[in-house]
């Protein structure tokens with residue numbers, strides 16, 4: 001009898017434990033939302049909204065309907081979308097989320113970039129790039145950037161022109177700044193030819209990043225793939241030339257990022273992938289920032305006058321041909337606040353994209369392994385509770401950046417993957433704005449309304465046409 005009672009109690013206790021364990025392990029529900037139509041999901045609807053510059057409104061409606069953690073289907077992938085500061089914090093800190101490149105991006109740039117590696121490998125490649133992007137390195141880039149910016153503005157694209165298409169001009173400028181400062185491409189005949197070849201191929205291949213990767217005859221994607229192959233060959237040529245120089249003692253690892261990667265023993269294929277990635281990351285984003293800053297200053301005269309005043313004060317203390325110094329840049333506080341406000345309103349990178357490498361839980365929901373996780377920047381940067389009157393251009397918001405709540409303003413990302421080029425972008429933006437503001441006056445050209453679309457990088461209609469005159 002006693003044995004029977006003990007056995008009964010033991011079985012009852014064990015069942016209770018199993019029940020308790022299984023209920024505590026009970027899976028949380030999937031986030032609310034909808035996967036939409038099979039395969040298509042919300043892809044076309046969101047892309048259409050982005051192309052019509054209504055992406056923010058689309059997201060606002062979605063979040064209002066389903067909440068801050070939702071599910072949807074994007075490019076055929078089940079996707080969790082996180083909105084809000086806690087989502088931002090989570091995405092930048094979770095070890096179970098890794099960066100995800102779109103299929104088109106991987107085909108254009110390569111599969112072994114800094115974005116595709118993690119852990120020690122990631123830290124190693126990042127450290128190699130940081131040698132040339134840290135504030136002390138950027139300080140050394142000021143003179144080269146100054147010369148390159150003047151070359152562009154005093155040359156045929158601006159000087160003597162009545163109308164300028166800003167975005168194409170800024171892409172050319174930032175491409176050259178990057179070639180000079182990061183890759184140390186010279187201006188002799190051979191280097192000039194390599195520069196122009198790279199520029200042509202990159203203009204073509206970046207278009208391939210935002211299209212559906214269908215490699216069929218006569219498609220724009222196939223043309224972009226061909227440009228990518230030619231671009232890779234040109235980069236391979238640079239590596240070969242730099243290796244000979246390094247081995248014959250004509251250069252050192254400190255000279256430029258390519259020589260540094262060779263000296264560190266990174267395989268050539270990885271150097272090519274990383275150079276391809278850097279070339280895109282370094283020039284398109286900053287070109288977008290400069291273009292939209294010029295656009296916002298045109299329509300906000302008070303901010304424009306303050307920027308002009310700040311830059312003229314600096315110019316007044318210099319000889320006519322004296323280049324800008326690091327100390328001059330530290331005086332450009334209002335101009336940088338205007339640039340930050342531009343990044344809030346039109347972040348060049350629309351959304352952070354990650355992939356879940358394990359099942360995760362966030363905000364009371366289950367996000368299964370393999371899902372992609374996106375976090376559009378506008379969900380905090382356009383939130384009226386964080387940035388009152390979010391549609392207004394108010395650089396004063398960023399005169400004291402410590403007043404911005406954490407994880408709400410994230411144009412450069414955050415956490416271990418935060419953009420390592422943010423200081424480079426700051427210096428380049430300030431040098432460029434100094435010379436534009438002190439050399440020219442501008443206004444939108446008749447017929448140019450300043451509207452823009454996203455592909456997903458923001459691109460103004462007509463490239464943002466402005467009429468300019470010398471100051």
Ligand code: HEM
Pocket residue numbers: 099114115126129133278281282283285286289347348349352353410411412413414416417418419420421422424425
């Ligand atoms: C206004 C200009 C720029 C903006 C808005 C910007 C934005 C971003 C963002 C949001 C990320 C993080 C993406 C993520 O977490 O998934 C990123 C990463 C990165 N950016 Fe930038 N960027 C800019 C300029 C630059 C420049 C000038 C360079 C190089 C010279 C650069 C190099 C990189 C690299 C290498 C990464 C990858 C970092 C990693 O995965 O560890 N960026 N950028």
